[in-house]
Amino acid sequence: MRLLDAVKYRLPLAGIVSILHRASGLLMFVLLPFIVWLFDTSISSEISYETFAAAFVAGIGPLPGWLVKLVVLALIWAFLHHLIAGVRHVWMDATHSVSKVQGHQSAVFTLVSSVLLTVALGAKLFGLY
């Protein structure tokens, strides 16, 4: 099958959840050193904690603070989507609920809940409340 033929097929919501599960995992893998850096600076000492806190305001080196926040927001979404999609997998394995309808419903739940939680935490991150 050529790619041109493949794109004629509509990707169902469960398929979108699946590819986003993969993409979010890849994103967290690529940014893993940044995550460890956040852990390191936030916890090693009170002085390093200042560096950690300043990263979200003044930025890191040439990177501005808003960009650091945006990257962290992307990581928050990736984590939430990956976690909820993963729970969906384990739940399907445990209950053998693999019908088309249930697959669609749980896919909708995964996409909606991960985005809503990301928006809620993102608003906190950007100081909206």
Next chain:
Amino acid sequence: MTVNHGSKRVVVGAHYGLRDWLSQRVTAVLMALFTLVLVVQVLMPGPMGYDRWAGIFAAQWMKVLTFAVFIALAWHAWVGMRDIWMDYVKPVGTRLALQVATLVWLVACTGWAVQVLWRL
């Protein structure tokens, strides 16, 4: 004894994928439980700052649990990344190079994280 190598090797029904499938779920459940434990501690009443954040990881049981989660994370990410390389990268040499780079990346990050954790 039945021959199970070379041209006689059984390639179906031998549960070759079972170990990865199972380890992916076991490591995932451990990380999910850790997330729950961490979120509960963070959401406890009182202002959040360096002292409280570092205090969470100062407890020995939390250190041991976090260490186990680091190992689970590296293992989980290895299985997942290996799947991605196997699906999209067909040339054997390139795939091997990417797999080796993945392992180096994960072992290095895990080493750094463990160092941060145990020097607290």
